[in-house]
Amino acid sequence: MAVVVENSGGERGTLLLAHDGGLVARRRYEVRGQRHEALGDLPLTAPNPPAPAPFVLLALRSGRPLSSDDLSQEQRFARDPYVRTRNPRSAAVVPLVYRGEALGALYVENNLTTAAFTTARVEMTRLIALQAAIAVKHALFLAHADAARAAAESANLAKSRFLANMSHELRTPLNAILGYAELVREAAADAGAAGLDEDLGRIVQSGEHLLGIIGDVLDLTKIESDQLEVAHERVDVAAVLHEAAMIAEPALRARGNRLILAISAESGRILGDAQRLRQVALALLDNAGKFTEAGVVTLRALPLADAVEIVVEDTGVGMTEAVQAEIFAPFVQADTSPTRIYGGAGLGLTICKGICERMGGTITLRSRLGAGTTVTVRLPAALP
Ligand SMILES: Nc1ncnc2c1ncn2[C@@H]1O[C@H](COP(=O)(O)OP(=O)(O)OP(=O)(O)O)[C@@H](O)[C@H]1O
Ligand SMILES: [Mg+2]
The missing domain is CATH 1.10.287 (Helix Hairpins)
Known part of the structure; x- marks a missing residue:
């Protein structure tokens, strides 16, 4: 506002924005005292209008800047309440247009002198207004994005x-x-x-x-909602995994799969939640068994320097890169067709990720369509 008003030769300027099919005054800037004033979106048609409405609308309709050497002397605006109360002398309006979209207008006036807005000055203001329109568009866009995010x-x-x-x-x-x-x-x-x-x-x-x-x-x-609670106890990883394997094995077998366990007795201990770890292992074994037929499912666990690595690998249907990219999001499934053959709500992996992260660890998935899938969980070890 300061740049526009000061370069236009005006004394004060008002920023008007399109709103609900009309115009509202958002801000005013006075050169004297370099004072900015928020106008609280006062409608142009208010009883006590923020600018001379007929003059502003005339410019907007033409889409071009409009200036008057002495607005108070123009017969056609004599009855406007703004003109009657303020008696503006030099006045000009520059529409704010961004790629054909009318965003609003800048109204500038100078009551100290007539004919302040020469053709050159108006042209200069028009050029600045082109930049201003871009800035206004960005600001409006951000405000909308903020509102949309809050609503979401x-x-x-x-x-x-x-x-x-x-x-x-x-x-x-x-x-x-x-x-x-x-x-x-x-x-x-x-x-x-x-x-x-x-x-x-x-x-x-x-x-x-x-x-x-x-x-x-x-x-x-x-x-x-970030309210998942996990215990913080020493958990014997190998014991928990053996238990999960025992529970999962019948369903795996029923689909003709072989379960191979490569769980080192020294898999190590983590500081976490045994129940939740079992839940993760069961969900991963459930997936491996569900998406593999007459194949091999391997459950591995081995200690790393300061972590425990748990791997569930299968030789099943696998998935595409595109599906992999989103697979940890809730409800995402490779097959969403009405004829899909695999049951499930699409929550298993999302929950596994939530639990692993809550225990300070990570979960990653690698897969090739038609070749199989490997899910790797890494949880921080409870160091002695
Ligand atoms: N081992 C796997 N092999 C092939 N595809 C898999 C495997 N694990 C997961 N997927 C794919 O990822 C999707 C999401 O898995 P997730 O465990 O989150 O949900 P689900 O198994 O469909 O349902 P739920 O686990 O809630 O019963 C699956 O529907 C499947 O498309
Ligand atoms: Mg699942």
Whole structure:
């Protein structure tokens, strides 16, 4: 504003911006005292207008600068409230246009003298206004981006809260279903109705599966809101991995896979959470088994100088580079077609990453389509 007004030969200038189909005054600059004033987006059509509206609009309509040697003497503006109260003498308007888009206008005036805005001065102001329009456009863009980000953050928070509440609400009745199904199963066995056992077993199995998914959603909300809590204890990595392998093996076998364990007894200890480590190992073994058929899944663990490295490798379907790039984001899956054959919510890897990072470690994935996938977890060792 200072540059424009001082170079135009004006005494004071007002920045008007397009807003809701009209114009509002954003800022004013006075050369005397070099004073900036925020005008709080006062509409050009307000009862006490910030600039001579008909004069400004005339310039905007033509898209070209407009100047008057003595605005107070021009008959056509005599009834304008601004002109009547301020009696402006020299006045000029320069539209702010960025790539054909009307962003607003600069209004300058000089009440000390008539004919202050010569053709040369107006041309000079027009050139500066070209630069000013770019600056205004950038400033507006940043303001929009800020507002959009704030809106997205608040929507995300609402989503997290909803998911956390929902998971909790779903869990309570589901636990009741599971409990009663077990009771009925026992009662059926006692009553000699063995024929029901298989069906009741399916109810329990499906319920537990659902409980697992709900647990994953809850974990995701904790990770996204940075509220995942992990214990900070000495964990025997080899013991935890053997346990996970035992749990995962039946499902792996069912798809004709062989599980190879290369877990050095001296895999080392980490300072972390045994439960969560088991959860990570299970999720990775689940993926390896799910995306591999009649292949080999290898679970490796070895101590490094100040870390423990855990690797889950498979000879399965693998994935493309493009999929790999986003695979740790929530809900991302290689196959999103309605005919997809693999189950899952797309949360496993996201949760693994959250847990590993919470324990001060990292997780990386390497894969080749059709050849297999290797996931490497590295967790800081608990040094003796
Ligand atoms: N070992 C793997 N081999 C091939 N693709 C994999 C492997 N692990 C993960 N993927 C791909 O990454 C996607 C995301 O995996 P992630 O474990 O996060 O979710 P999911 O297994 O689909 O569902 P969930 O783990 O929630 O049950 C999978 O859907 C699959 O496309
Ligand atoms: Mg998974």
